[in-house]
Amino acid sequence: MSGFFGAVWWFIVTLGVLVTFHEFGHYWVARRCGVKVLKFSVGFGRPLWSRMGADGTRYQIAMIPLGGYVQFLDEREGEVTPAEIQQSFNRQPVFKRIAIVAAGPIANLLLCLGLFWLAFVIGWPGTAPILGPPSGIAAESGLLEGDRILFVAGEPTATWDQAVTPLAFAATDHRAVTLTVESATGQRSDKVLRLDRLAADFDQTDPLGAIGVTFGAGSEALIINVMPDSVAAGKLQAGDRVVSIDGRAIRNWADIPKLVKASAPGQALDVEIERAGAISHYSLVPRDVQIEGKPRRLLGIATGPKVVLTQYGPIDAAAASLAATRKQSREMLGFIARLITGKASSKNLSGAIGIAQVAQAEANQGLSRLLALMATLSLTLCIMNLLPIPVLDGGHLLYYLIELVSGRPVGERVLIAGQYAGLLVLAGLICLAFYNDLVRIFS
Structure with a gap:
C-alpha cells in the first residue's frame, strides 16, 4: 500500500497500537485498584464503533485517531451514587492515583521493549x-x-x-x-x-x-529483486552480486542503471555475477519501455547496497532490546534538553504527517523496520507523557507528588489554571510540528 492512503493507513495502525497499549495500562491498574472505568476510547470525537461491556465500561473507537482516553468514575465530573462512591477515582489514596496515572507510560515502555525484542528476533535490516x-x-x-x-x-x-x-x-x-x-x-x-x-x-x-x-553506495551491488517476465527472469536471482557489465567493473549499485542506459538499443550485455562464491556470465538484452511517459532501458532488476x-536469538534479543531502549532514552532526553536550552532547533519536531510518512517508508522496508519504529514511537510517547506539563500524565504526577509533600491536594484554581496552561503548550507544540511537516513537504 503506497501513496497518500498508504501513509494514512500505517499512521492509524501505528498510533492505534501505541494508544491502545497506553490507555490499557491506565485501565488495567485502575481496575486492580478498585476504580470504576466508565469509558475506554481509542481516538477522540464521534464514535465509529461502541459497545457496553459486562463490567459497565463503554469501549469505543472514535473518529479522530490522534490519541485516546480512559474516563474514570469521579465525583468532580458528575454525581456518584453512595453505593459506588468508593470506586470513585478522586476517593483513592494518592499512591493508588499515582499508580493509575503512571501505568500508561509504563505500558508504553514495556511495549517498546517487546517490540524491539521482536524486531531483533526477526532480524533488523x-x-x-x-x-x-x-x-x-x-x-x-x-x-x-x-x-x-x-x-x-x-x-x-x-x-x-x-x-x-x-x-x-x-x-x-x-x-x-x-x-x-x-x-x-x-x-x-x-x-x-x-x-x-x-x-x-x-x-x-x-x-x-x-x-x-x-x-555512499557501497562497494557491492546486490540484486534485491528480479521482476517477473523481465529479460533477467529465470537467469539472475535476488542475492546475486553484479561484478561487471560488458567488462566494466561495477563499483557500486548506482553504476548499473548508468551502463544499461548508455548501451545501444538491442545490444546484448554480458552481465557477470557472483552467486554463492561462483562466477557466472549471462547475455541480456535490455528492454526499452515507457514509464510515466518517459523512455527507460531496463534489465528488470532492482539493485542496492x-x-x-x-539478528539475535531470544535471550540475546532481550539484552539488545534493553540496550536499544536505554540508548534511545538517553538520546530523546538529550534532544529535549537541547530543545529547552536552544541548542537544538524546533524545526526538528515532526507531527502526524511526518509520522505517517516515516511509518509508510519503514513498513515498505519490512516488518522488523516497522516494529522498530513503533518501539521508538512508544518510547517517545512514554517520555513525552511523563513531562511535567498539566493535562499530560506527568503533570498529574507532579500534582500528586506535591500532595504527598504538602499533605493536601492541589487547589482547584491551580488545577484549572494548569489545565489551561498545559493545553496552550500542547496546542503550540502540535501546531509547530504540523507547520514543520508542511514546510518539509512543500520545500
Whole structure:
C-alpha cells in the first residue's frame, strides 16, 4: 500500500497500537485498584464503533485517531451514587492515583521493549554506513569516499541508523567527535571531525549535509529483486552480486542503471555475477519501455547496497532490546534538553504527517523496520507523557507528588489554571510540528 492512503493507513495502525497499549495500562491498574472505568476510547470525537461491556465500561473507537482516553468514575465530573462512591477515582489514596496515572507510560515502555525484542528476533535490516564523496569538515578531517564508519565516539555503528544520531547530536553541540573508519582497502584509522568549527546557524534539519557527510553506495551491488517476465527472469536471482557489465567493473549499485542506459538499443550485455562464491556470465538484452511517459532501458532488476541484518536469538534479543531502549532514552532526553536550552532547533519536531510518512517508508522496508519504529514511537510517547506539563500524565504526577509533600491536594484554581496552561503548550507544540511537516513537504 503506497501513496497518500498508504501513509494514512500505517499512521492509524501505528498510533492505534501505541494508544491502545497506553490507555490499557491506565485501565488495567485502575481496575486492580478498585476504580470504576466508565469509558475506554481509542481516538477522540464521534464514535465509529461502541459497545457496553459486562463490567459497565463503554469501549469505543472514535473518529479522530490522534490519541485516546480512559474516563474514570469521579465525583468532580458528575454525581456518584453512595453505593459506588468508593470506586470513585478522586476517593483513592494518592499512591493508588499515582499508580493509575503512571501505568500508561509504563505500558508504553514495556511495549517498546517487546517490540524491539521482536524486531531483533526477526532480524533488523539496515544499510552499512559507507561514505559517499565527503565535503567541508568531513573532507578536511581526512574522510574518503568508500570509508566505512565503525565507531562514532566509541559507540559501534553497524548501520547508518546507528551512526546518524550521535553525529547529529555532536553537530548540535558543536563538539569535536572521533570516528573510527575502515577504508575500502581494509585499513582502520581514527578521524576527528572538528564540529566545533560548524557555523552557529547551520541547518539542523540536515546535520549530515552541514558536516559534509553523504551516503555512499557501497562497494557491492546486490540484486534485491528480479521482476517477473523481465529479460533477467529465470537467469539472475535476488542475492546475486553484479561484478561487471560488458567488462566494466561495477563499483557500486548506482553504476548499473548508468551502463544499461548508455548501451545501444538491442545490444546484448554480458552481465557477470557472483552467486554463492561462483562466477557466472549471462547475455541480456535490455528492454526499452515507457514509464510515466518517459523512455527507460531496463534489465528488470532492482539493485542496492549490501544490507546488514542485525539478528539475535531470544535471550540475546532481550539484552539488545534493553540496550536499544536505554540508548534511545538517553538520546530523546538529550534532544529535549537541547530543545529547552536552544541548542537544538524546533524545526526538528515532526507531527502526524511526518509520522505517517516515516511509518509508510519503514513498513515498505519490512516488518522488523516497522516494529522498530513503533518501539521508538512508544518510547517517545512514554517520555513525552511523563513531562511535567498539566493535562499530560506527568503533570498529574507532579500534582500528586506535591500532595504527598504538602499533605493536601492541589487547589482547584491551580488545577484549572494548569489545565489551561498545559493545553496552550500542547496546542503550540502540535501546531509547530504540523507547520514543520508542511514546510518539509512543500520545500
